[in-house]
Amino acid sequence: MSTTDYLCTYCRSHLLVGGNIIVGAKGPKGKMGIILLHPELGNYDIVTHPEFNIEEGESYSFYCPVCHSKLNDKEKDELAKLYMVENGDEYEFYFSRLAGEKASFKVKDKEVEEDAGFHKDRYARYFDLPKEYKKYL
Ligand SMILES: [Zn+2]
Structure with missing residues (x-):
């Protein structure tokens, strides 16, 4: 059983509910909807309502x-x-x-404690650069 939680950076409400991180999103032309993000770092599966089509390559704003x-x-x-x-340890997750x-x-x-993703x-x-490079700066 995982003890990972995700919190809003403003109100600190718990956003990991029912196994997914729940956020609001606003996409191109102001189209808004709910996106469920996978809580595992490096897993980019998302769930949305079929009428809220995510447009590849477009920039979305996220909301608590x-x-x-x-x-x-x-x-x-x-x-x-x-x-x-x-x-019990708190991290920033980007x-x-x-x-x-x-x-x-x-x-x-x-x-950076952990990163993931092709991009x-x-x-x-x-x-910041990993610690071993800092001594050269
Ligand atoms: Zn909030």
Whole structure:
């Protein structure tokens, strides 16, 4: 039994309900709907209502379904951010806002603890270099 939880970064409501992370999303032309995200880092399966078609390559904004805050990260604009709590430790969890793009990051104290996805290198600039490189800077 996993003890992973996902929280809104504003109201800290629990967004992992019934086995999926539940977020609101707004896509091209303002089309809105609910997206269920898979809680496993690196699993990009999503569930939506059949009438809410996700358009590949389009940028979506994500919202907390409880307090309606925008979950897009303010500094890393192409990414959305949630808090992830795993066995009592809290992380920042980032994922790409582009539909179909596979990139996710689990970050603690600005260090990437875990990342996944074919497109993750596109966002490498947002995160600190691994510790072993820092001594050369
Ligand atoms: Zn919230």
